[in-house]
Amino acid sequence: MKVEIKKVGINGEGIGYIDHLPVFVPKAMIGEIVDIKITEKNKRYARGEVLKIVSKNKDRMQPKCHLQHVCGGCSLMHVRYPKQLEYKREILKQSLIKYAQVDPRRISNVLPSEDIFAYRNQFKMPCGIDEGYLESGMFLPNSNYFLGIKKCIIHDKGLEEIRREIMKVLNNAHMEAYSHKTKKGLRNLIVRGFDGKYQCTLVTGENEIGASLIQKLMQIKGMYSLWQSVHTTKKTTEVFGKKVVLLAGEKYLPLQLEDIQLQISPRSFFQLNTKQAIQLYRNIAAMIPAKCNLLVEAYSGIGGISMYLKDKAKEIIGIESIKDAVVNANQNAKKNGCEHVSFLCADAADKLIYLSKKRNIDVLVVDPPRSGLDDAMLDCILRSKIKNIVYVSCNPATLGKNLAVLQNRYRVERIQPIDMFPNTSHIESICLLVRK
Template identity: 45%
Template sequence: MKTTIKKWGINGEGIAFHEGKPVFIENAIPEEVIEFDIKSDENTYLIGEMTRLVEQSSKRRYPLCPIWKECGGCALMHVKYPAQCKMKEGNLKETLIKYADYNGRILPIIKNPEPLSYRNSCKLPFGEEYGELYTGMYERDTNHFQKMERCYVHSKLLEQTRQAVLKIMNEHHLKMYDDKKKTGYRTLVMKEFDSKIQIIFVTGKENLSEEFIHDVTQLEGVVSIWQSVKTETKREVFGDMRFIWGEEKMHLQLEDIQLSLLPRSFFQLNTKQSVNLYNVVKDWMPRSKTTVEAYSGIGAISLFVKDKAQEIIGVESIQDAVDNANENAMLNHADNVSFICEDAGSALAHLVQEKDVDTLIVDPPRSGLDDTMKETILKSKIKTMIYVSCNPATLAKDLGVLKKEYRIVKIQPVDMFSQTPHVESVTLLVRNDDYRPRRRFDDRKDRDYKPRRRFDD
């Protein structure tokens, strides 16, 4: 069958229409004419497969990665970068209209200065082929494991080190994890900050030889080695953590903020764009008496805005992250910043009773805000809210609820994850009773503007 692709899907697919139903077709680009087959009928929509590209879009490019289709991690590798950004802006706008009935101000996306080689960490399972270890990824929605020769979105040092580590492992004839014996190597986890690399080997009941560890320590940039012993089948990647060599923590400088990260601590995958995102939050945050940051992680955002509030309280449900965050507050001499371990919604409920909380920052997981959190926000007297989101769908649904009491002032998308359809964003909300729109005098027309006297009897 022949069709024209009409629009983007949220996962980077092209969408056409057949007999009144949308057809989602991977790797197709709007305005392209293609031939396709129907793979499945999902009642309200169809899944199609492109069989021939008839008329190619000017937005299409040759993808650098030879396994981009099979891997699925970079669903937009075949799309020119400016078109990727337009797609993300368009999908964000469409999602906000659909779920929040919002058609207001969305600022131009902050583009990634490095659309390739930007990712500062990886978490890759091991495979084995002809007696040699390799790392890879499972193809999306399958159990098929795809070998990775090279990743184009890893930072150059991270990728260079990943390949060198594999070479050393194979020189030592190491084996992948055997579930029956409970021995072998399961996952390779690496982080790179400021040209320094931490490596975590997730293994079964395995003793890492001194010779193997010595060889890995000779690699340029490697400063920390950990082992995580895991024999359970739980989805959690890590098991029992064991410090092996070097520095126990990673250290990261973000402008004038220093961060120390424990091996299991999460930090944004794109360091440079994280600074841009945090600066948006800082610029938009008003001077505050008491600010609460929910889902605060290791405390990066709270520390970035530490000079704009008398008191900042971060709330995080993972104790390791809270301990890490409080250490970071001490490291940055931020006496007005502290962190507690508690459920975000429950903590906010009692904090608004005890303190005059006037600003709230939230950076929830992809699932968005839970019902307790939304209910607490609506009942509170919090004047300003800044919502950092990694999922336009849950953001829009949450805003659809919050707009009962809050006005959306503006939204700033940030391209954190180039080559993928994902988009980060920052939303500024002000409580309806406190909203006072101010005219901006940005351009020549506005500078020349003079209010005219009204004669209204």
């Protein structure tokens, strides 16, 4: 049946209507008329698959990756980049109106990424056997079918080169893919790199990585450190095992971010697009008023944002629940000579309740996971007297739901979207909230 696409969905799919029922159609664009096959239908919505594009959008293009239709990671690669930015603002706008009735005039245009391809500084890829060889790749959505990926064009070029070399060495050493029966083999390959230096983690079963294999891997150009994490748990979304052990090389991967030096451990979070991370930090800083007394950052990770804001407050306190990240963050503060910046290992809501009772917090910066702020955190903020909040979000839906609650006490001043992930439907945004 023919459907006209009227809207863009949160995952980048087109949305049309059949008898007032919304139909979600991946890879269809606004304004297109498409012949579709219904693949799923219930009382609230339906899903469809494009059979033929009857009327094509002028901004449609041929995806540069031949696996785009299979992988699903780059759901907007068939859309020209300027139009991708429009779609992302629309996705954000729809969520904020739906959940929090935010005035769309508060939402600025999306800041574009300097690089549209080869921007990603890290990958975490499952491993399996493909055409008789051990390969890094992906499992097809909702299946156990493994697909080896020879080349990913959104990965940094050096990252792709070192991935090929690592797989070559592992194949020559006859490393096997992980098996739940034997609890042996390579399960995931994780590599992160900046400025030609790469940190590699082999997530394996109960394997002992021999000295000869370690030596050969460390001889790969750009290999800065090699780690192993044993992970034998079934049915888990965790990529790492409980421990990560250094096999060779340096303990921390260095990153120069303007005038800040950061040291990053394998499990520490850092933005996947380095150039856009600087854009993000600059725009967070721009939303903070003239130098304040106390700034608190919740979900502070390795302290990158707090370090960048070092000149914005007389005192900065970061709160993070992951112990390794807190140790990492305090080392970064010391390395950068920031005596007025410190990090505490605690639950964000619990520690914020304590701090807000004892101290006057001028600015709170929050950069929560995709699930957003939990009820305890929202309740704590509403009961506090925090003057300004800078909310960094990677999920428009949870941002909208959180703003619906926070607007009881705070006014949404402005929202700046930033494109961290070109060719995908993901959109990062910074929201400034001022206490009423």
